[in-house]
Amino acid sequence: MTTQSTTTPSTVYTPAAGALSAVLSADEQPTRPSALAASMAFGWRAMLKIKHVPEQLFDVTAFPIMMTLMFTYLFGGALAGNTTDYLQYLLPGIMVMSVVMITMYTGVGVNTDIEKGVFDRFRTLPIWRPAALVGAILGDVFRYTIASTTILLLGLILGFRPAGGVIGVLAGVGLLVAFSFAFSWIWTMFGLFLRSEKSVMGVSMMVLFPMTFLSNVFVRPVTMPGWLQGFVEVNPIAHLVAAVRGLMYGEPDSYEITWTLVSGGVILLVFGALTMRLYNRK
Amino acid sequence: MSDSANGLAIETKGLVKTFGKTRAVDGVDLAVPAGTVYGVLGPNGAGKTTAVRVLATLLRPDGGEARVFGHDVLTEADAVRSRVSLTGQYASVDEDLTGLENLILLGRLVGHRKAGAKRRAEQLLDAFGLAEAAGRQVKKYSGGMRRRIDIAASIIKTPDVLFLDEPTTGLDPRSRNQVWDIIRIIVAQGTTVLLTTQYLDEADNLAGRIAVIDHGKVIAEGTPGELKASVGSGSVHVRLRDAGQRDEAERVLSASLAIGVNLDADPVALTARVDGNGGGAAEQASRALAALAGAGIVVDEFSLGQPSLDEVFLALTDHPATDDAEKEAVA
Numbered sequence A: 001m002t003t004q005s006t007t008t009p010s011t012v013y014t015p016a017a018g019a020l021s022a023v024l025s026a027d028e029q030p031t032r033p034s035a036l037a038a039s040m041a042f043g044w045r046a047m048l049k050i051k052h053v054p055e056q057l058f059d060v061t062a063f064p065i066m067m068t069l070m071f072t073y074l075f076g077g078a079l080a081g082n083t084t085d086y087l088q089y090l091l092p093g094i095m096v097m098s099v100v101m102i103t104m105y106t107g108v109g110v111n112t113d114i115e116k117g118v119f120d121r122f123r124t125l126p127i128w129r130p131a132a133l134v135g136a137i138l139g140d141v142f143r144y145t146i147a148s149t150t151i152l153l154l155g156l157i158l159g160f161r162p163a164g165g166v167i168g169v170l171a172g173v174g175l176l177v178a179f180s181f182a183f184s185w186i187w188t189m190f191g192l193f194l195r196s197e198k199s200v201m202g203v204s205m206m207v208l209f210p211m212t213f214l215s216n217v218f219v220r221p222v223t224m225p226g227w228l229q230g231f232v233e234v235n236p237i238a239h240l241v242a243a244v245r246g247l248m249y250g251e252p253d254s255y256e257i258t259w260t261l262v263s264g265g266v267i268l269l270v271f272g273a274l275t276m277r278l279y280n281r282k
Numbered sequence B: 001m002s003d004s005a006n007g008l009a010i011e012t013k014g015l016v017k018t019f020g021k022t023r024a025v026d027g028v029d030l031a032v033p034a035g036t037v038y039g040v041l042g043p044n045g046a047g048k049t050t051a052v053r054v055l056a057t058l059l060r061p062d063g064g065e066a067r068v069f070g071h072d073v074l075t076e077a078d079a080v081r082s083r084v085s086l087t088g089q090y091a092s093v094d095e096d097l098t099g100l101e102n103l104i105l106l107g108r109l110v111g112h113r114k115a116g117a118k119r120r121a122e123q124l125l126d127a128f129g130l131a132e133a134a135g136r137q138v139k140k141y142s143g144g145m146r147r148r149i150d151i152a153a154s155i156i157k158t159p160d161v162l163f164l165d166e167p168t169t170g171l172d173p174r175s176r177n178q179v180w181d182i183i184r185i186i187v188a189q190g191t192t193v194l195l196t197t198q199y200l201d202e203a204d205n206l207a208g209r210i211a212v213i214d215h216g217k218v219i220a221e222g223t224p225g226e227l228k229a230s231v232g233s234g235s236v237h238v239r240l241r242d243a244g245q246r247d248e249a250e251r252v253l254s255a256s257l258a259i260g261v262n263l264d265a266d267p268v269a270l271t272a273r274v275d276g277n278g279g280g281a282a283e284q285a286s287r288a289l290a291a292l293a294g295a296g297i298v299v300d301e302f303s304l305g306q307p308s309l310d311e312v313f314l315a316l317t318d319h320p321a322t323d324d325a326e327k328e329a330v331a
Helices: A017-024 A035-052 A054-080 A083-102 A104-116 A118-123 A131-158 A165-193 A197-213 A226-234 A236-249 A254-281 B048-055 B077-081 B099-109 B114-127 B143-154 B173-188 B200-206 B224-231 B243-257 B281-294 B309-317 B324-330
Strands: B008-019 B022-033 B037-041 B063-068 B084-087 B161-165 B192-197 B209-214 B217-222 B234-240 B261-263 B269-274 B299-305
Touching: A017 B114, A017 B173, A035 A054, A035 A131, A035 B099, A054 A083, A054 A131, A083 A104, A083 A131, A083 A165, A083 A197, A083 A236, A104 A118, A104 A131, A104 A165, A104 A197, A118 A131, A131 A165, A131 A254, A165 A197, A165 A236, A165 A254, A197 A236, A226 A236, A236 A254, B008 B048, B008 B192, B022 B037, B022 B048, B022 B063, B022 B192, B022 B209, B022 B217, B037 B048, B037 B200, B048 B063, B048 B161, B048 B192, B084 B143, B099 B114, B099 B143, B114 B143, B143 B173, B173 B192, B173 B200, B192 B200, B200 B224, B209 B224, B209 B309, B217 B224, B217 B309, B224 B309, B234 B243, B234 B281, B243 B261, B243 B269, B243 B281, B269 B281, B269 B309, B281 B299
Parallel strands: B037 B192, B037 B209, B084 B161, B161 B192
Antiparallel strands: B008 B022, B008 B063, B209 B217, B234 B269, B234 B299, B261 B269
C-alpha cells in the first residue's frame, strides 16, 4: 500500500468544454449487456475487492485450518480411538461446516454495500436485476473454493485418504460449492432486510450454529436421542454432508445427492425470490 | 427523445412518498422542460432526495404519478433506467476500487466490451482531470476529485436526464466552481439536469427554473428572476462596532429603506432585504449606508448579498429553513 493519502494534483483542474463535450457525444453507443455479462462484471468487481482488501481471505483460510485442527485433535481420540481414523470421518463434514459458515459473509457484504450507496448506482442501471447479487455470490464461490482446497490440503497432510480419488473429491467439492451458492441467497435476503452488519452476523450465527452442529458432521446420528435424529433427518446440511462423504469415499449415494440438489434448488428459488423482492423495493 | 410529446423530460403529478407517518414527498407537481437545468431548492429533510430517488426508480411512489420522457417510473422502470443517471449525495462509486476500475466496471455494465470499457474509462478520466489518480483507490481521493469521479461515472453512457443530488455540499469553493462548469457543459450537450441544492446562489447560477420545496410540498416555482422578485433581490448585512447603537441603527435603516429590519443573533448585526424597487438594490444600500453615517453610527462591516435560503424561506413561509428533524419530534 502506498503511504501517500490524498495528494493534491500538481495542476489545478479546469473543466475543458472540448474534452467533456467529446466524451458526452461519443458515437459508440453500447447495447444492453446480457444477464451473464452483467453478472460476470459484478463477479470481476468481487475479485478486485479481494485484490484490494486481501485480508478478507483470512476468513477462508485461517478459519477452516483452525476448525479442522481443533476438532480432529479434540474429538479424535475419544470418538474413534485415534485421530487418523476420525479424520476419515470428520474431514468431509468439517469442510461442509466451514464453507457453509463462510456463506454468512455474503450477507455482511451486501449489507455494507447498501450502506455505502454504491448499490444505488447499480440499481439505476438498466441491467438484469439480480446481476449485482449473482456477481457478488460468484465472488464468494471463489472464496468457498479456496476454503475447500485449504481444508482438503490440510486433510491430506494429516492423513486423510479418500477412496473416491481425484474424481470423487472434486465431485464432492463441486457439490458443496454449488449448494453453498444456493445457500448464500438466505444471507442476501437478510443482508437487505436487516439494518446493520452486526444484526446480520447475529442472525446468521443463530441459524448456522444449530444447522451445522446438530448434524452428522462430528458424530453418527444413531448415537443421538430420537428427537434429535428427527431434526438431523430433515436438516439439509446433514444430507449435504452425507452426499459429500459418499462422493469422497467413492460410494456416491444418489438419494443424498438428490436430497441436496433439491433442497439447494428450493432454497435458491425461495430466497432468491425474496431477495429480489426486497432488492426492488428497498 | 421523441417519446415525450409535451417537451417535458420529467413530469410529476401529486407525487407522494411516505415513510411510516412522515409524508416525505407530499403531493409534488413538477414539469421539467427537456434540455434545461431544473433546480430543486430546500433545506435538509424537505424531501428533495426522496423525490429524486423516486424519479430514479430507487423508491416506489405511494401516490400520484411520475414520468421521465413519458415513461412511468413504476410500470416502466426499465425504460426510465435506460434514460437516467444519478449522482447521489453519498459516494456512488466503490471506494475500495480505483478510479479506473470503477469506470471500467460501469462501462461493462452499460454494455461495452472489455477494450471499449477501458477506452471509455480513460477518456472520462482524462476529461475530468483524473488521469493521474486513475490507479488510486477512490477512498484516497479528495472531496473534489470524488465528486468528479462520481459525475464521470454518471455519464459513462451519456444520459438523457442526470440527477445531481446536492452535488456541491461540503465542497471547497474551487471544487464547487469546477462542478458548476461541468454541469454547464453537460447541459449544453443536451442532457436535462435535475439539481437539488440548499444554496439559492447555486440554483440561481445554474437553473433555468427553480422549485422551492418545504415539508414535501412545492411552495414556490418559477425562474430565478421570478423567485427573487418575490423575496427581494438582495439583502443588506450590517455589523456595528458598538452593540449599544443597534436600536438606533435599526430605526435609521427602517426609515431609509422603508422596510422591516431583522436583528440577527449576533448582537452587533442587522439584516434587511432590499427589493430593488425605487432604484437598484445597490443604490438603496448606499443610501442606507449614508444614513447610518449621518446618524453617527460606526459601521465595521457592510455588505450587499443575495438573500440566503433562510431569507427565501422567511419570505415564502414565514418560518426559517430549519432542519425538519426537530419539528417532527414536536408535531
